[in-house]
Amino acid sequence: MNNVTRSVAVVDDEVSVGRAIQRLLRSAGIDSDVFTSGEAFLDALAAAGPHAPSCVVLDIQMPGINGIEVQRRLGGSGIQCIVTTAHDDARVREQAQAAGAVAYLRKPFDGSALIGAVREVLDMPPTA
Incomplete structure (x- = not known):
């Protein structure tokens, strides 16, 4: 699965949060797909073959x-x-960073911080 694309997946069990992140990314000219569970994302990823996203904005706490x-x-x-969470926990933060x-963004996060992180992953120039 080394043939990643310049796309973004958003994985968050809160539908409204996923859509809000998608709108935020779209406002910066970044396309994304939203998934409401880790299972749904992993299933779609397995079916994507060589068209995997470059980046995933990933909620930590999901059923x-x-x-x-x-x-x-x-x-x-x-x-x-790019990990997001509403419940910051030092142990979880360390696990995410070690992986x-x-x-690592705590909700509610600054939209410009998320856009900046995604643009960096996608190797896009920063916005002025």
């Missing part, structure tokens, strides 16, 4: 497969993770 487990399963895929998260 079923949580964000840390999704991140673990992505290991070696080349997909960069290679490129950013």
Whole structure:
């Protein structure tokens, strides 16, 4: 799965949060797909073949497969993770960062911080 694209996946069990992140990314000219569970994202990823996203904006606390487990399963895929959470926990933050998260954002986060992290992962120039 080393043929990643310049797209973004948003994985958050709160539909309204996923859509808000998608709108925020769209406002910066970044396309994304939204998934409401880790399972749905991993299933879509398995079906995507060589068209995997470059980046996933990943909520930590979700029912079923949580964000840390999704991140673990992505290991070696080349997909960069930007982790978001409403419940900051030092242990979880350390796990996410040890697994290679490129950013860790606590909700509610600054939209420009998220856009900046995504643009960096996608190797897009910063906005003025």
